[in-house]
Amino acid sequence: MKILRVRFYNLNSLRGEHTVDFSQTPLADAGLFAITGPTGAGKTTILDAITLALYGQVPRHETSGPEHVMSHGTGESWAEVEFEVNGQQYRSKWGQYRARKRPEGKLQDPRMELSERKIAENGEETWPFLETYKSKVPGRIADVSGLEYKQFLRSVLLAQGDFTRFLKAPAGERAQLLEKITDTRKYSDISRAAFEQAKQESQRVEQLRAGLAGVVLLSPEEVAFLEAEVQQLTAQLNAANATQEQLREARQWHLRLRELRQKLHATQQRQQQLTIQAETLAPLRQRLALHQQAAPFATDYALLRQADEQLGRLGREVNQLRGQLPQLQERRATAEAARTSARQAHEQASTTREQQDPKLREAELLDHQLAEAHRLLTQGKAEYEEKNEQCKRLKAAAEQAGSRVRILREQVRDLDKWLTLNATAGELAEGLPELSANLQHWEHLKAELGQLRQRLHEARQRQQQAATFAATHAAAAEEARHQLAVLTAQHTTASTTRDGWLLRLRYHVGGLHQEQEREQQHWDDLRRSLHMQQLILSHTDTRQLLENGQPCPCVEPPSTPTWPACWE
Known part of the structure; x- marks a missing residue:
């Protein structure tokens, strides 16, 4: 695991955004560098940003929680680390925010995300997410890097307090601290x-x-006696082995003899079977000899047989045709009779057609006359309908004129009555002032009526304008509702398509994650084993002080052991 760059924002005393790029010069060219500064300058904050971005924890705030690393009086803080494992780059981010990112807002739950660097064929760089759940990101980091949080602190990032204790502690306590740090x-x-x-x-x-x-040794005489007995038993054993070998060879010869006898018996049985088959095939041999004698004449014989077969086939066809000849003659006679009848019928039909031609021409002429009469009838009907409509209009006009005449007659009668009444106008002179007042009142009412009509006309115009405006807005609203329905349908279709692709992508990503986990598990086991072996081999100086049968000098006595005893 190689840290490439660290970015963080509002952590502890380092307010604002800060970036440390280990992949650029001069840090990339330096084999060893130090982070220096006065107390409280933010040296440890850089290390806190690394653990926060990777595992969401801080060594000095393990009991209280990582939310205390947010700078006081700020509304957000985050830490981001880009690292490389086996040539593949990853980006891990941790974030802590307050409501609406305001300093006085309520503290929200922290967030974490892990993404992987991808480069497309066209050279475009993307960072798709591998995990966005806060509880699952540290586990994915451990799967990718092969280091859990505690292992990362012991092997990559040694906590400041543990390192100080390790430097100032005595030999025995230093061994305990080293054992605790390396987990050995x-x-x-x-x-x-x-x-x-x-x-x-x-x-x-x-x-x-x-x-x-406490064991008693034998005397020389007993030893000599036992050795002689051993020699005798050895000679007997050799003789028995020789006899056993001879018997084994005899047994092999016996088995071989029995096998040969079985083969001889099988061969005799096969010979008898072949003799019987030869006797059975004797007639076939005779036929074969005859066939071989007749073989030179095989071609002529085959041609003769073919000619005989053709003659037989032609004879059968002749007999068949002879059997069909009476039927064919009968059918010919029938066909001749039918031909004669058809000729007579044709002649009669020709005669009849010649006789009926004048009548057919007359019928055609009558058809033309009927068509012309029908056309004239249709035209007459149309003219009748038109005249009928004109008659109806004239009748309606006459009725209107009659009604007007009646109205005029009534007016004449009314005028006669008025003249009769006005004959006494001298008597009405006294009522003239009252009539003048009534006329003035009538003129006044007439003027008010004109004003009211003008107002009514203006009100109707405003009403028409309002109706036109309302109709325009109604049409616009209808168009907006139509567009809204179209957009809603498009949004629904797009949402359905997006959900389908998301499900496919999640399924595909899940399969890739499972395959990666299976591959990564094997490599994680190998890395852990190699790491432990390196830790053991790193104590080369201590092994030079070892003595056989004695415990390691860097640990306490066996009653309270704290460090492994080392053996060569």
Whole structure:
């Protein structure tokens, strides 16, 4: 795992956005560099940003939570780390925000996300998300890098407090701290178990030596007697082995003889079967000899047989045609009779047609006359309909004129009555002022009526304008509703398509994640094993002080062991 760059915003005393790029000079060219500055300058904050972005935790705030790293009086803070594992680049981000990103807002839950760098064929760089759940990002980081949070602190980022304690501690306590930092307690347990087992084996060796001390040795005579007996038994054993070898060879010869006898019996049976088959095939041999004698004449014989077959086939066809000849003659006679009848019918039809031609011409002429009469009838009907309509209009006009005449007659009668009444106008002179007042009142009412009509006309105009405006707005609203329906349908279709693609992508990404997890699990096991072996091999200076049968000098006595005992 290689850290490429670190970016963070509003962490502890470092307000604002800060970036540390380890992939650019001069940091990329420096094999070793130091982070220096006064107390409170923010040196440890850079390391906090790394652990925050990767695992969402801070070593010095493990009990209280990482939300205390947000700078006081700010509404947001985040940390981002880009790192590389096996040539593939990843980006991990942690963020802590307040409501609406305001300093006085309520503190929200932290967020984490992990993305992977992808480069398309056209050279475009993208960072698709691998995980966006806060609880799952540290696990994915551990799967990708092979280091969990505690292992990362022990192997990559040594906490400041543990490093100081390690430098100032005595030898015994330093061994305990080193064991705690590197997580090698199990090797201490293995060392203690090995020491105890070696001690037990030493005690068993002493017990065996004590038992050997109580054993009584044989005298030279007994040894010579036993050696002679051993030689005799050896000679007997050699003789028995020789006899056994001879018997084995005899048994092999016996088995071979029995096998040959079985083969001889099978061969005799096969010979008898072949003899019987030869006797059975004797007639076939005779026929074969005859066939071989007739073989030179095979072609002529075949041609003769073919000619005989053709003659037989032609004879059968002649007999068949002879059998069909009476039927064919009968059918010919029938066809001749039918031909004669058809000729007579044709002649009669020709005669009849010649006789009926004048009548057909008359019928055609009558058809033309009927068509012309029908046309004239249709034209007459149309003219009749037109005249009828004119008659109706004239009748309506006459009725209107009659009604007007009646109205005029009534007016004449009314005028006669008025003249009769006006004959006494001298008597009405006294009522003239009242009539003048009534006329003035009538003129006044007439003027008011004109004003009212003008207002009514203006009100109708305004009403028409309002109706036109309302109709325009109604049409616009209808068009807007139509567009809204179209957009809603398009949005629904797009949402459905997007959901389908999202489901396919999630399924595909899930399959890729499972395959990557299976591949990564094997490599993680190999890395852990290699890491542990490197930790063991790193104590080369301590191994030079080892002595056989003694515990490692860098640990306490076996009663309270804290470091593995080392054995060559």
